[in-house]
Amino acid sequence: MSQAQWIDTIAGLMPHLMLAPIVLPLLTAALMLLLREEQQRLKLALNLLSTLLGLAIAVALLAWSARAGSPATLGVYLPGNWPAPFGIVLALDRLSALMLVLTSFVALASIVFASSRWHRAGVHYHPLFQFQLMGLAGAFLTADLFNLFVFFEIMLAASYGLLLHGSGRARVQAGLHYIAINLAASSLFLIGVSMLYGLTGTLNMADLARAIPQVAAGDRGLLHAAAGILATAFLIKAAVWPLNLWLVPAYSAATAPVGALFALLTKVGVYTLLRLWTLMFGSEAGASALFGGAWLIGGGMLTMAFGAIGMLGSQRITHLASFAAVLSSGTLLAAVGFGQTELTAALLYYLPSSTMAVSTLFLLSDLIERWRNDGTRTDSDDEDAPFLNPELLPTQGMNLDDDEEVLIGRVIPAAAAFLGLSFMVCTLVITGLPPLSGFVGKFAMLTALLNPLGLGTSSGMRLGAPGWSLLALMIGTGLLALIALTRTGMRHFWAAHDRTTPRLRVLEGLPIAALLAACVALTVQAAAVMNFTQATANALHAPGTYVRAVMEAAPIAAPLVKEAP
């Protein structure tokens, strides 16, 4: 079949297909809950299959939303068959589709990596993983504030479980702080949502976009307070300074594949801010236009500085990766705050590449630290672990069954070279050095900052102090990150050691190679991706189409009921 035929097939399945990213993980997780804990291999197979299928669906949705020349690139699904402001709505636009593909891809890499050994370090890894995917997909697809809260809670509840996976004192300690701060953030979320409801009488995001310009002048202050409280909840998730002190202990205590998945969670905060802010406080919001932009810019820039300094001070690679996540989050937030279409397009290009690089760094950290410690586990107090099933304990070491040795025990040749090269590619993407996607993303952002109306167009607008500061910070933090990563790289790969060569399994090398290959692919296909993100940004900054599509989605007419004889 040709490409056009494929897309027609997908279009035939719409809008029902957009429900699949939520329902598929839900059903898979429910099915896995019925299986006994001993049936790990079956669960793993189910998990891999479901994640793979999820990726295929996400790519199909992306292809559908990206097709050129068609006005209806927005999928709207009414789960309760009630028209928009009354029932709940799911909406799929280019941004949601992009985030879905990114999520599924990173999740697939994470689960393949975990399949080599980490998934056996505790109970219920696979169902929790699927619930996490469900929460993420729901948060990207929902067009209703309260459903956003529900999906956030699903995502967080699963992440609490995943963070504690593998147990050990450090994880429980970090988990305690992580849960406490997220519960507090959820309270703020609810306060913000209910205030917005009290003011506007709606929770539908599209309806909110309509209602906000009409809010009475006397209520404007209350509206801004509500938006500020709501934004604080998202900013905690997006790890803005000074609300991000929980992040580094939690992310670095998590097992490596979980850390790789968590790199996505901060991006959920960024996504939600971008989505709600462009809808609620875009240029059409009347007196509230661009409300809070300065706060986003300022907070984002402080976060960048915090992340870069933290990277410089990190001793362990997991800390380095966590601070890299903070740095990327800060860069995105600051860029969101400008509210310029070109800049949004550039940051949407930067987002997937930096997320994948940070995820890779988490995965690499596990391999490098294991190599450093000659295959012994670093966390010493595992015998305290209260959640572990005793039958699972023998398998969590390095002794694999013979048949498993054949499958996943094959050692990659030149493993040290592979690790070193991967680390180098990661460094290039995170710091934004040429020739990889990190550079293209940062370059596009700097270009957009300097030419707000596109290259070659004289806008007559001068780049203000915030613009210059962001420009300087982006280059400066890149330099600091480069110093930190190079130093770590030299210590681990160049310094003389009398160490054995690392033992690396194919299943551990594969996801790293795939994530980095995706970064290379983003670089090679930069023009196509940039066209896509440009269209996404245009749609985000002119939310009229989104609002109209959601509000005018017609419920399916009820079948005519025959009158009883």
Place this chain on the structure above:
Amino acid sequence: MEIVLALAIGVLTGSGVWLLLRPRTFQIIMGLSLLSYAVNLFIFSMGRLGLALGKVPVLVDGVPQDLQHYADPLPQALVLTAIVIGFAMTALFLVVLLASRGMSGTDHVDGSHSRDRQEML
């Protein structure tokens, strides 16, 4: 009535935040619970047209069908969801709290005995 409700929410929130900032895990969980009660009450009070005292959301024959005559049903649905989720999260936090207590032998949030005796009071 408004002032009573506002005071109740304020006191609950204040106590909740204070407890949340204390160094013992048990105080944290009490603080989070109080905070969630405050939030639930707050959602209730955010219905359209205020508190709707003495009104029910169920439609009655002969009464005009608008919010002047009925309570707003949406905040009630929201509160119900928020209660369920809050309850589950509190239970989960309790488990982690007990695990932390078991592993570290102390109920300090940082899992280590406080050097300053005064801080633990």
